Amino acid sequence: MRKRAAKKKAETPVATTPQVMPPAFHVPLGKTVPVSVKSATAEEIVMTLSDGTKLHIRPVVMTIERSLSKYNPAGDPLYQFNVGMMVVTNVPKRLKRVSKGG
Numbered sequence: 062m063r064k065r066a067a068k069k070k071a072e073t074p075v076a077t078t079p080q081v082m083p084p085a086f087h088v089p090l091g092k093t094v095p096v097s098v099k100s101a102t103a104e105e106i107v108m109t110l111s112d113g114t115k116l117h118i119r120p121v122v123m124t125i126e127r128s129l130s131k132y133n134p135a136g137d138p139l140y141q142f143n144v145g146m147m148v149v150t151n152v153p154k155r156l157k158r159v160s161k162g163g
Contacts, residue, residue, distance in 0.1 A: 090141055093126035115151040120144055 106118040124143040131139045 088131060088139060090126070090128035090139055091130040093128050093141060096125045096127050096140070098122065098125065112156060113153040114156065117149040117151070119147045121147050 101122070103120050106116075108116045108118070110116065122142060122144050126141045128139040128141070133139060
């Protein structure tokens with residue numbers, strides 16, 4: 062009997078963050094105040110899909126608010142974010158459909 066060669070798992074790039082909250086996590090923050098951004102950096106995430114498509118993903122923060130009454134166990138105030146994602150696709154020609162409207 063021949064042994065099957067073990068398949069290598071493809072490594073998927075994963076962004077790491079200092080704190081990860083469960084997707085459905087929600088804490089009522091009470092009264093909040095808007096906080097403006099003085100400076101920011103955001104790395105673009107580039108993913109190549111199995112069909113050859115490349116996705117360029119960048120977070121876009123619309124608003125940030127700081128709670129005036131809620132704090133984490135370390136004593137830091139809790140923040141609420143309104144965040145979206147900007148996605149740009151680079152699709153191989155073989156997957157595109159000819160548009161009818163020119």
